[in-house]
Amino acid sequence: MKWDLLVMSIIYVFAGSMHFIKPRAYVKIIPKFLPKRRTLNLFAGAVEIMAGFALLFPETRPYAAILIITMLVVFLVVHFNMLRSKELALGVPRWILILRIPLQFLLIWWASLYI
Template structure:
């Protein structure tokens, strides 16, 4: 049986993935300009987050899900850096919150890694 916090992590990623479909227009502006096909990227990352969240709950697939989550969080770093340095986001979010998102990614990576 999995610990409750593994279920919490799975729920977090599945919920985040679903939000990519429910609020896709919110995600498009946070994708750096150099990335094409922004809506497609939003949907693909939503599917990926849901998929990895589900795989996290399957014991034989859990190691692959953990690796996938860590890689996904690394791939999301350009979005957080873009938001930190683009002026339009500084007008919406406090700078400390934009900075906090980067170490939060590291915490999420460590959390996933702790289940290996």
């Protein structure tokens, strides 16, 4: 197994787990126009964990990569939402929030290598 694939898997399993460990922070940054934000948060966390583990198996890897790309595109809404106010930024400096947007596209590219 390639080392970067293992790193990617760890990143998504960890990130997904954080949705369950710190749910209030995640719910707070989900745009208010979306319904059932708590449920969406838990669903997103579960999908991230599942996709992270699915990356480890050649049979499920392409599906996991597509799922991750889809998730990263959807999460752009949250990243732009966090730029709307200091309260939504959760104390993260604005420059980091802005830098996160091109980073999201880098993560999309990385996942696309495994389709």
